[in-house]
Amino acid sequence: MSFIDTGxxxxxxxxxxxxxxxxxxxxxxxxKPITKYLKGKIITTLFFEPSTRTRxxxxxxxxxxxxxxxxxxxxxxxxxxxxxxxDTIRTLNSMPIDGIILRHPKSGSAYFAHQNLDIPxxxxxxxxxxxxxxxxxxxxxxxxxxxxVKNLKVTIVGDVLHSRVxxxxxKAYLKMGCDITICGPVEFLPKFNFNYGEVxxxxxxxxxxxxxxxxxxxxxxxxxxxxxKMNLNRYISDYQINKENLxxxxxxxxxxxxxxxxxxxxxxxDYRSLIGLQVNNGLxxxxxxxxxYLGDQNE
Amino acid sequence: MxxxxxxxxxxxxxxxxxxxxxxxxxxxxxxxxxxxDVIKSRIDGHYENYxxxxxxxxxxxxxxxxxxxxxxxxxxTYKEDLKSGSxxxxxxxxxxxxxxxxxxxxIDNPDILGNQLDRSNNLPIRLLHTGCLTxxxxxxxxxxxKDFKSMIEKGCVGFSDDGDHLKDSIMIEHALRxxxxxxxxxxxxxxxxxxxxxxMNEGVVSSRLGLKxxxxxxxxxxxxxxxxxxxxxxxxxHLQHLSCGESVDLVNEAKINxxxxxxxxxxxxxxxxxxxxxxxxxxxxxxxxxxLRTENDRIKCLEGLENGxxxxxxxxxxxxxxxxxxxxxxxxxxxxxxxxxxxxxxASKIGIGKAIEKMAKNPGSIIKRISGLKIGExxxxxxxxxxxxxNENWILDLxxxxxxxxxxxxxxxxxxxxxxxxxTIFGGKLIHHD
Numbered sequence: 109m110s111f112i113d114t115g116x117x118x119x120x121x122x123x124x125x126x127x128x129x130x131x132x133x134x135x136x137x138x139x140k141p142i143t144k145y146l147k148g149k150i151i152t153t154l155f156f157e158p159s160t161r162t163r164x165x166x167x168x169x170x171x172x173x174x175x176x177x178x179x180x181x182x183x184x185x186x187x188x189x190x191x192x193x194x195d196t197i198r199t200l201n202s203m204p205i206d207g208i209i210l211r212h213p214k215s216g217s218a219y220f221a222h223q224n225l226d227i228p229x230x231x232x233x234x235x236x237x238x239x240x241x242x243x244x245x246x247x248x249x250x251x252x253x254x255x256x257v258k259n260l261k262v263t264i265v266g267d268v269l270h271s272r273v274x275x276x277x278x279k280a281y282l283k284m285g286c287d288i289t290i291c292g293p294v295e296f297l298p299k300f301n302f303n304y305g306e307v308x309x310x311x312x313x314x315x316x317x318x319x320x321x322x323x324x325x326x327x328x329x330x331x332x333x334x335x336x337k338m339n340l341n342r343y344i345s346d347y348q349i350n351k352e353n354l355x356x357x358x359x360x361x362x363x364x365x366x367x368x369x370x371x372x373x374x375x376x377x378d379y380r381s382l383i384g385l386q387v388n389n390g391l392x393x394x395x396x397x398x399x400x401y402l403g404d405q406n407e
Numbered sequence: 408m409x410x411x412x413x414x415x416x417x418x419x420x421x422x423x424x425x426x427x428x429x430x431x432x433x434x435x436x437x438x439x440x441x442x443x444d445v446i447k448s449r450i451d452g453h454y455e456n457y458x459x460x461x462x463x464x465x466x467x468x469x470x471x472x473x474x475x476x477x478x479x480x481x482x483x484t485y486k487e488d489l490k491s492g493s494x495x496x497x498x499x500x501x502x503x504x505x506x507x508x509x510x511x512x513x514i515d516n517p518d519i520l521g522n523q524l525d526r527s528n529n530l531p532i533r534l535l536h537t538g539c540l541t542x543x544x545x546x547x548x549x550x551x552x553k554d555f556k557s558m559i560e561k562g563c564v565g566f567s568d569d570g571d572h573l574k575d576s577i578m579i580e581h582a583l584r585x586x587x588x589x590x591x592x593x594x595x596x597x598x599x600x601x602x603x604x605x606x607m608n609e610g611v612v613s614s615r616l617g618l619k620x621x622x623x624x625x626x627x628x629x630x631x632x633x634x635x636x637x638x639x640x641x642x643x644x645h646l647q648h649l650s651c652g653e654s655v656d657l658v659n660e661a662k663i664n665x666x667x668x669x670x671x672x673x674x675x676x677x678x679x680x681x682x683x684x685x686x687x688x689x690x691x692x693x694x695x696x697x698x699l700r701t702e703n704d705r706i707k708c709l710e711g712l713e714n715g716x717x718x719x720x721x722x723x724x725x726x727x728x729x730x731x732x733x734x735x736x737x738x739x740x741x742x743x744x745x746x747x748x749x750x751x752x753x754a755s756k757i758g759i760g761k762a763i764e765k766m767a768k769n770p771g772s773i774i775k776r777i778s779g780l781k782i783g784e785x786x787x788x789x790x791x792x793x794x795x796x797x798n799e800n801w802i803l804d805l806x807x808x809x810x811x812x813x814x815x816x817x818x819x820x821x822x823x824x825x826x827x828x829x830x831t832i833f834g835g836k837l838i839h840h841d
Contacts, residue, residue, distance in 0.1 A: 192730070192734070193734070193735060193738075194730070194733060194734065212735070214735045214736070214737050214738065215616055215617040215618050215689070215736070215737065216616065216618070216688070216689030216735055216736045216737070217735045219688040219689050220689060220734075220735045220736070223688070223690075224733075235617050235618075235737075236617030236618075237616055237617040237618075238617075270617075272617060275615070275617055298614035299609065299614070299620070300609065300610050300611045300613070300614045300620075301611065301614065302611065302614050302615050303611050303615075304615075
């Protein structure tokens with residue numbers, strides 16, 4: 109089975125994965141052996157976009173559980189010689205691989221791979237559509253930090269329009285019974301609302317009012333320059349999260365962080381920040397997902 | 408049997424003037440490629456010297472006429488060619504197909520057009536050709552007027568840069584003035600300034616899927632502007648594949664104001680919406696241009712078709728190879744096949760009688776207006792292009808597809824197509840029989 113879209117998960121699926129992540133974290137920290145879970149499995153990472161953290165984290169997660177993890181370097185593969193995406197994934201289909209971890213710049217490419225492959229696909233981010241492993245890791249982090257993920261007011265601030273984390277988060281958090289508000293300048297909000305039940309506002313103080321969690325999204329400088337209407341200074345003055353406006357909320361960020369842009373310099377290390385824990389827990393959630401989707405069912 | 412000898416098709420139902428299927432049965436007589444007579448069936452009627460075909464109570468339509476298809480020939484014959492496209496057309500009950508000029512080379516001068524006409528002569532159905540509006544379809548400069556003139560004289564039935572966009576609306580004005588109603592300017596109405604590399608309708612679904620949208624405004628503004636130009640010049644504009652409810656309103660208003668406008672809608676725009684792309688998880692089959700819109704737009708287009716604002720259904724048959732079409736949504740080419748299931752799709756929406764009006768009578772009368780060809784009606788003196796339809800529900804079987812591309816929208820509902828073309832007669836000759 110493939111893991112592509114938080115929209116396909118129900119509350120129980122998410123609970124199960126969080127429990128598994130908790131188990132792996134505990135077992136790993138106790139230095140107990142856990143290589144049996146994916147022993148004998150061969151997993152390929154297939155990244156069509158640059159990524160250090162996500163790819164490395166998946167590689168480590170797989171190896172801790174005993175899998176062989178092969179990193180397919182797309183730049184050096186036949187793709188550079190003009191091989192189509194379909195041909196590339198079909199080649200992998202004819203090899204004894206137990207799962208593919210895919211990142212691709214086009215929305216929908218994870219579904220496309222799934223539709224054309226017999227082996228499970230784990231979506232490690234496709235275009236602006238989905239980044240489900242990140243979001244499940246974030247939910248796990250919140251559960252650890254706050255003891256629950258229900259009835260929270262979660263506010264997402266920044267470039268929602270281009271963000272796969274935002275799309276994944278909205279669907280997943282609403283399923284867990286949270287309220288979701290998205291906030292940013294009009295250029296960074298989708299022209300048409302998602303209509304999942306999210307609240308949309310351009311007003312930051314309104315968005316931050318009573319928030320339990322504030323998730324900031326990375327601002328890509330090149331996108332700012334694209335727009336004549338907006339510049340970095342205006343974004344910082346109107347939408348940057350700082351020590352004051354964060355209030356009592358917890359701070360999250362899917363990374364990599366532009367300190368001094370979406371959040372005030374130093375806030376990353378503030379007592380309210382869960383950003384370090386997110387990275388750490390992301391590893392255990394990836395282990396949970398790999399085991400759940402690629403492991404043998406009797407484990 | 409001599410297929411062109413005098414023939415009588417006995418015991419068939421016909422569409423009446425209200426686009427209902429007749430209760431009575433008729434016999435249609437064909438002689439010298441023309442319809443010689445239509446009479447009410449007689450009990451035990453037997454006609455000497457006529458080859459008799461028993462219609463068995465099936466419905467007889469004028470041969471279907473498609474004003475908008477892409478046969479990709481020359482240039483992209485791995486997708487389709489004149490022969491495979493013609494076979495697909497016959498399979499779908501079409502006897503006349505108008506081809507768009509976006510081939511390689513593009514049909515942008517009298518010589519290339521002449522070559523296309525020669526190559527179409529020996530095919531089993533009538534292929535009519537359009538020319539480009541602009542040189543090499545670049546949208547920058549109109550063809551020379553002497554070329555327009557020469558191409559019209561050779562039989563070109565309209566001019567279009569379908570699939571691409573004119574850089575400047577003044578060209579539309581000049582072309583409309585020059586054509587002065589002799590041939591239509593066939594307008595793919597989308598303002599390229601608003602498209603921004605969009606790959607589907609801009610709306611809730613494109614937001615959700617993280618895909619760039621093509622706003623409805625791109626079509627609406629272009630329709631409005633070009634209707635205004637048509638009004639000003641008195642020229643004939645034929646708006647291709649309308650997709651927005653607002654476009655239908657604009658055409659309605661223009662018709663009331665006496666603008667010389669005809670318009671078409673595709674089978675897919677009256678059947679499907681953008682929701683399919685979400686439901687079917689980015690399935691590129693549903694990537695078409697203009698894009699599938701909202702349910703409200705679909706209903707408005709369907710109503711516009713039924714109430715006469717939209718004159719015809721045209722397939723926009725746009726075949727692609729499997730390897731091209733089977734791609735990540737944003738990288739796949741736009742377009743789906745239409746010819747072989749179009750009638751069944753349309754009849755399932757508006758009924759068989761109305762579908763005959765929209766796919767045979769009305770497009771036939773547009774061709775008659777352009778070229779004088781008497782097609783689209785079963786009347787004495789009209790060309791004997793006929794399609795027999797069985798009143799049954801059916802499904803297009805992959806193995807029966809004649810197009811080089813298999814890319815038809817297949818509904819998972821079994822047998823959803825209504826009214827199956829089972830026999831085709833072209834110019835009095837039987838060319839297809841199930």
